[in-house]
Amino acid sequence: MSKKEVHLKIGELKTEVGFLKNLELSVGKILQENWTEPMGPTPFPSLTALREWDMKLLQRYKPFYMPYCDVCCHCTFGKCDLTGNKHGACGINMSAQQSRTVLISACIGAATHVGHGRHLLEHLIEKFGSNHPLDVGGLNVKVEAPIIRLVCGVKPETLGDLDQVLSYAESQVTHLLATAHTGQEGSNLDFESKVFHAGMIDHVGLEAADIAQIAAYGFPKADPDAPLVDLGFGTVNIEKPVILCIGHNVVPSVGIIDYMKDNGFDEQIEVCGLCCTATDITRYYKRGKIIGPISWQLRFIRSGVPDVVVLDEQCVRTDCFSEAEKIKAPVIAASEKNCMGLPNRTNDPANAIVEDLVSGKTPGVLILDSEKVGEVAVKVALKIAPIRKKFKTTPEVEEIIKTAKTCRLCDECRRACPQDLHIPEAMKAAGEGNLAELADLYELCVGCGRCEQTCPLGTPIHSFIVKAGEKKLKEETYKVRSGRGAIQDVEIRNVGSPIVFGEIPGVLAVVGCANYPKGGAEVAEICTEFANRRFIVLTSGCAAMSAAMYKNEEGKTPYEYLTGEFTSGCMINVGSCVSNSHIAAAAIKIANIFAKRNLRGNYEEIADYIHNRVGAVGLAWGAYSQKAAAIAAGFWRLGIPVIVGPHGVKYRRMLLGRADHEEDWNVYDARSGEKVYVGPAPEHLFCAAETKEEAMVMIAKLSMRPNDTGKGRAIKLTHYIDLHKRLYETIPEDINMFVRTVADIPVTMKDEIVKILEEKDWKESVIPDPTLLPRMIRKRKE
Amino acid sequence: MAVAEPWQKAEIAGPKRAMVVTKPEVIVAMTKRAKHPILIVGHLAAETSLERKKLIDYMIQFAEKGRIPVVATAQTVKEFLRRKFKPAGSMPAVDIGNRLVDPQWMGIDGKGPHDLAFFVGLPYYMEWTILSGLKHYAPQLKTITLDNFYHPHATWSFTNISQKDLAENLKVIIEQLETGEK
Numbered sequence: 001m002s003k004k005e006v007h008l009k010i011g012e013l014k015t016e017v018g019f020l021k022n023l024e025l026s027v028g029k030i031l032q033e034n035w036t037e038p039m040g041p042t043p044f045p046s047l048t049a050l051r052e053w054d055m056k057l058l059q060r061y062k063p064f065y066m067p068y069c070d071v072c073c074h075c076t077f078g079k080c081d082l083t084g085n086k087h088g089a090c091g092i093n094m095s096a097q098q099s100r101t102v103l104i105s106a107c108i109g110a111a112t113h114v115g116h117g118r119h120l121l122e123h124l125i126e127k128f129g130s131n132h133p134l135d136v137g138g139l140n141v142k143v144e145a146p147i148i149r150l151v152c153g154v155k156p157e158t159l160g161d162l163d164q165v166l167s168y169a170e171s172q173v174t175h176l177l178a179t180a181h182t183g184q185e186g187s188n189l190d191f192e193s194k195v196f197h198a199g200m201i202d203h204v205g206l207e208a209a210d211i212a213q214i215a216a217y218g219f220p221k222a223d224p225d226a227p228l229v230d231l232g233f234g235t236v237n238i239e240k241p242v243i244l245c246i247g248h249n250v251v252p253s254v255g256i257i258d259y260m261k262d263n264g265f266d267e268q269i270e271v272c273g274l275c276c277t278a279t280d281i282t283r284y285y286k287r288g289k290i291i292g293p294i295s296w297q298l299r300f301i302r303s304g305v306p307d308v309v310v311l312d313e314q315c316v317r318t319d320c321f322s323e324a325e326k327i328k329a330p331v332i333a334a335s336e337k338n339c340m341g342l343p344n345r346t347n348d349p350a351n352a353i354v355e356d357l358v359s360g361k362t363p364g365v366l367i368l369d370s371e372k373v374g375e376v377a378v379k380v381a382l383k384i385a386p387i388r389k390k391f392k393t394t395p396e397v398e399e400i401i402k403t404a405k406t407c408r409l410c411d412e413c414r415r416a417c418p419q420d421l422h423i424p425e426a427m428k429a430a431g432e433g434n435l436a437e438l439a440d441l442y443e444l445c446v447g448c449g450r451c452e453q454t455c456p457l458g459t460p461i462h463s464f465i466v467k468a469g470e471k472k473l474k475e476e477t478y479k480v481r482s483g484r485g486a487i488q489d490v491e492i493r494n495v496g497s498p499i500v501f502g503e504i505p506g507v508l509a510v511v512g513c514a515n516y517p518k519g520g521a522e523v524a525e526i527c528t529e530f531a532n533r534r535f536i537v538l539t540s541g542c543a544a545m546s547a548a549m550y551k552n553e554e555g556k557t558p559y560e561y562l563t564g565e566f567t568s569g570c571m572i573n574v575g576s577c578v579s580n581s582h583i584a585a586a587a588i589k590i591a592n593i594f595a596k597r598n599l600r601g602n603y604e605e606i607a608d609y610i611h612n613r614v615g616a617v618g619l620a621w622g623a624y625s626q627k628a629a630a631i632a633a634g635f636w637r638l639g640i641p642v643i644v645g646p647h648g649v650k651y652r653r654m655l656l657g658r659a660d661h662e663e664d665w666n667v668y669d670a671r672s673g674e675k676v677y678v679g680p681a682p683e684h685l686f687c688a689a690e691t692k693e694e695a696m697v698m699i700a701k702l703s704m705r706p707n708d709t710g711k712g713r714a715i716k717l718t719h720y721i722d723l724h725k726r727l728y729e730t731i732p733e734d735i736n737m738f739v740r741t742v743a744d745i746p747v748t749m750k751d752e753i754v755k756i757l758e759e760k761d762w763k764e765s766v767i768p769d770p771t772l773l774p775r776m777i778r779k780r781k782e
Numbered sequence: 783m784a785v786a787e788p789w790q791k792a793e794i795a796g797p798k799r800a801m802v803v804t805k806p807e808v809i810v811a812m813t814k815r816a817k818h819p820i821l822i823v824g825h826l827a828a829e830t831s832l833e834r835k836k837l838i839d840y841m842i843q844f845a846e847k848g849r850i851p852v853v854a855t856a857q858t859v860k861e862f863l864r865r866k867f868k869p870a871g872s873m874p875a876v877d878i879g880n881r882l883v884d885p886q887w888m889g890i891d892g893k894g895p896h897d898l899a900f901f902v903g904l905p906y907y908m909e910w911t912i913l914s915g916l917k918h919y920a921p922q923l924k925t926i927t928l929d930n931f932y933h934p935h936a937t938w939s940f941t942n943i944s945q946k947d948l949a950e951n952l953k954v955i956i957e958q959l960e961t962g963e964k
Contacts, residue, residue, distance in 0.1 A: 064880040066915035070796020649911040694856035729860035
């Protein structure tokens, strides 16, 4: 860390009051002499400290840019036409401009998580004190902050210890964002390296935020049996006053729950949430309800069920206030980052605010005090519920039929729809009295509302779809396991070996938002497919919710019939967006706990270990946000491949390997120093899949790693070939690239594969002790 | 030239936009002129009905008559195989896009770089972005879309036309490739 610190060291000091020996005091920095792990080469890495590692990855996984915009309009020279990789007025070319834009996205994402963490930390220190211990799993979790240990080289023990971690992250985000200024960076690869840095910093922010809230709020602590909680519209008792919380920062929701409990209202009121705030509500309060992912915002507000809408931060529709106004539900904005244009009433007496909201004198307020948010929300909900009587804006069936008759079938709605839904045809049928086609769109609709914005008649098309699908909406009653937080050290010990040797076929993390190409059912299908294949399946955020929204023939969701323990065939919900840190942390802990590699400031070695040995794959099937971009970037720097859904192409660049470039797939054998061809494993670092079928085949393929033993590779190949045969109805053409020795060949497919290998003139190679780092070679070749 | 706008209206391209195919003969001429064309077919080709057939059935005829190697993306390979047609390759759409920007790539059949790429049947936004990549980074390559949507990042594209009109156009193209008419 390059910051100047005040540091006092006293060897021995005898005074009248006593004797001091080996006293060290440090202002602004923790000295941890009780942590004996030696410091690695890159504690608190600067922007360029890991540049060489990044370039190794970028050499193999070169960016493929798909510009989403042909011009640059960042300065007054512009607009500059960069078509065909032309240079703009500042000298930047299209590749650098695209990577710059990716960097800006990643910085937004990282800043959002770090800012979230900072707000949480300040609040929690104020409430619990800076010495509050960071207990995230008791004796089961001794490596409490793997990412922070790895990146920063410090071992945080209290809430206060996270301050310097976040200060570092904040400084890095500032420097990173500065590089996006005109005239700062000209190479697309340097921008890409900084994207990776932003991702790594994002993960630091995620971890700091989640371990702080786990420790302070008593969320489930690495608990495989975290409680099963309610999810879905149908789980909400609409006879009660309902408080709806939207966003990602649970602090105001905790204020509400605490006030309810303290004043005996928790039997009388329903508290529910949308997006990650909902997840974190259930980590704090078992009776909290998750309505659904981000895309349920419009449909739930318009249903009229919420009596009060509390908005915190991130992914909150910016028209929530006007939507809530239409159903006569008061809004409380509770974040400095999301004031919604509302008057700041933080310093007013709670009862005065309540009176104004209930009377309608003001439709919404900004309150930047979570305890006051709690008091006001509860009092308003109790008073306004009998007045509102669940006033809704969704139309009646007769109104839909009448309005649909006036539809001009102009196609404007379909052309505005991200999913290209065939809305005009459904409207035509509705005009004829048949709402079935509109109902069919319900599960595919991502709830963006663009159809309504573009309709020349102003028809509330989204509301029509929701009304037509009302039966499905009301039947949404599911169980999801509350976010468990970290993975226990002992769980890592138990599966470290089979993961690293490939005998557990892979670790699949299904994460991210809900911009799905064909609804959330595909997420559920992918999760259960791979859990049934004995992968370790982890979920988080909106994807964790979507995975719960489909039941088996016994009426159970995957969280009910699959184990929540980190083991083969599990289904784990780690928690909200910030809980994604536990997924990266699990990979890091495998290197540390199983392989005994030092973590402390030792990023490159650990990333090299993970990239070559841990068959982890991320799937962000509905990723839409800048935060998702930052989270993905953090996984890229660890060498973990990420697959996105087809909308993910709009992130405008992929990181793709070239399986046909043999020279790209050499590693060093750490035993001998020899270069060894290991095949394209994993083939891509960031890739969009067109369909769920393609994603499934890709997951199995990207789970292969150079370190797989023969047995492990045979297991992984079995899944790859089996899925390929089932979904593509043919055997993969590239098997020869993944078979290194005959021991790799799955026994049940031997004849078939041997024939292909002979046709492809396959030659046996060795299984190395793989590394991309020359310094890791133990014995140089003579 | 006819004025064309993207099917998804907000997907505005930049200063360089696709020329509009106003008659199928343009595509026939481009196909015949190409030294080494390639056809990329996405999964929607098997889902899109054109008269009593699927779009993929037209593509098989087009590939056969034009002697064009085919790359199937996602699970589309199975639809080809069910129709007794073996594509030259099968890979993700972004993967084939990435190879096409490489002027050193010897093509899906190893016979040399491709100079013309047809795209069809990918989700609109996916095709839009991949074509953008090719527009900017593959100056050696011309691209044509065979969907009934205007794709501004292609070199040539139909406008937003009905499926019936698309079927009529494809029939003419296939017929003229067969007869050798220009």
